[in-house]
Amino acid sequence: MIAVHARYRGRETRRAELVRRSAEALATLPGVGTFEMVGVEDIRAHVMGPVETCDLIMALLSDGNWAIGLGVTQHGPAVFTATDAVGTRPAQVGVIVDTPEPATYASDIAATFLLIAHVFAKRTVEGREATSLVRRGLNQNEAAEELGISKQAMSQRLQAAGWQAEKAGWHLAVNLITQATAAAE
Template sequence: MLAIHARYRGRSLRRAELVQRSAHALSTLDGVGEFEVLGVEDICAVIDSAASVCDVVMALLADGEWAIGIGITPGSEVTEPAARGAATAALKTSARAGQVYTKMSVRGRAEEATDIAATFALLGFVLQKRTLEGREATSLVRSGLNQNEAAEQLGISKQAMSQRLQAAGWAAETAGWSLALHLLERANTVAVA
């Protein structure tokens, strides 16, 4: 089972409202359970799939003001409180914005957690270097439009769209997202001896 615990580390004066809105918005993503608001800055939810974890983490990394804990508790007998507990344990009190921390509930698999966190660190770097134009372009392609359709929507040429995607690190994002997905799926399976 997979869970995410995120802590707002931004400077909003209305942080409680922002955290509430964020919890609600993230809960609308496919495969994402209801995000519970814990106090003023923290939200936590059990997530149905590795792909949904990737989507939530990417959204939080793109915002840049959240510290993110991923809890991975493989097995069919795992309870939601155990998964949430692993996510909370991943997120230390000193957790920094834009960082992903991962905790495996299974002994001897800490290296997998480290690899997942490292993959998201690289993705976070790509996302933070993006311009507004790059964010617009990647958002449209991520939503399912092809480059021609996205270029038309933005009122630019296909060549300009291609250049925006290249400058935004779209190829690196898609490769990193795929890697994170596979690592999460592998980590969420029970190792057979």
């Protein structure tokens, strides 16, 4: 079982409302269960599989205001493991994997998300727009047209935004979570 716990660490004054709206929006991602509200700033949910888990964590990391816990276990509800893993700093992903060799999986997954968070933190507004369109499935020509820029300008924005690093990090995270999940069975 896989679960994600997220703790809001932003500066919004109406935290409870923002966290509730975020939970509703995140629950619309494919393979993500209904979020349970835990207090005012925390939400947690079970997630279907490694791809869906990675997509959820990437969405939380791109916001930059969430401390995230990932739990992978076959012993009891994974949401409790995810809660134990959540850290205190924004854009930090804590990981607990309940396997015979948990430290290897957990530290590799956490390191991968740390690198992805670093890429996200360096992005400009234009870079966020460009990567968002491509992530939704548009090709570079379609995304450039939507933004009213040339294909060359779109390519430059994606390169400056670290799009290739994001894709590579996403694939690595999915592979590591897949291995950890298989080891936990």
